[in-house]
Amino acid sequence: MRHAVVWICAALALAIAIVYRFGLTPLTILLGLLLLFCPVVVVWLSLRLSKQCERDIRSALEREREYRKNH
Numbered sequence: 001m002r003h004a005v006v007w008i009c010a011a012l013a014l015a016i017a018i019v020y021r022f023g024l025t026p027l028t029i030l031l032g033l034l035l036l037f038c039p040v041v042v043v044w045l046s047l048r049l050s051k052q053c054e055r056d057i058r059s060a061l062e063r064e065r066e067y068r069k070n071h
Helices: 002-020 024-071
Strands: none
Touching: 002 024
């Protein structure tokens, strides 16, 4: 999913470059705002995936402890 966000941000940057060539319009302003929002989304996704990974590691460690305790 994170790769899709990066490609969308790149497409938005390209769209801004193309539209900007023809002048400043409400569309370029909107695209600029969307592009500014992209890093926030990427950071949010990275943090969410990081927390999920930490939960998975804790869960695996807990299962291993329980297994060793019972055997």
